[in-house]
Amino acid sequence: xxxxxxxxxxxxxxxxxxxxxxxxxxxxxxxxxxxxxxxxxxxxxxxxxxxxxxxxxxxxxxxxxxxxxxxxxxxxxxxxxxxxxxxxxxxxxxxxxxxxxxxxxxxxxxxxxxxxxxxxxxxxxxxxx
Numbered sequence: 001x002x003x004x005x006x007x008x009x010x011x012x013x014x015x016x017x018x019x020x021x022x023x024x025x026x027x028x029x030x031x032x033x034x035x036x037x038x039x040x041x042x043x044x045x046x047x048x049x050x051x052x053x054x055x056x057x058x059x060x061x062x063x064x065x066x067x068x069x070x071x072x073x074x075x076x077x078x079x080x081x082x083x084x085x086x087x088x089x090x091x092x093x094x095x096x097x098x099x100x101x102x103x104x105x106x107x108x109x110x111x112x113x114x115x116x117x118x119x120x121x122x123x124x125x126x127x128x129x
Contacts, residue, residue, distance in 0.1 A: 066093060
């Protein structure tokens with residue numbers, strides 16, 4: 001997973017043209033909101049530390065929970081080699097996550113959608129409750 005991200009950073013991103021893929025407002029350093037798609041336009045400026053934490057916990061749980069449950073299942077099984085069984089299952093999970101990370105990275109680089117921080121005039125002025 002980290003290897004895919006490292007390869008992307010080292011070899012792919014330097015070959016891409018930099019900058020934003022949106023029109024910048026004159027006199028500003030942010031994307032013109034009128035150029036954004038409808039979904040992005042309604043969420044620009046939304047920011048919540050609590051929801052970032054919920055997202056982080058969900059992401060960590062989605063990776064850690066299957067590994068833990070698979071390892072416990074292999075350990076409690078009647079197998080003569082529970083450690084090898086658990087390692088095989090975890091390896092399959094790592095391969096699936098690596099393939100997903102690679103696919104996501106390729107699509108992100110292909111689409112080049114402007115990121116949220118390029119669309120903010122000032123986080124405080126656009127913050128919505």
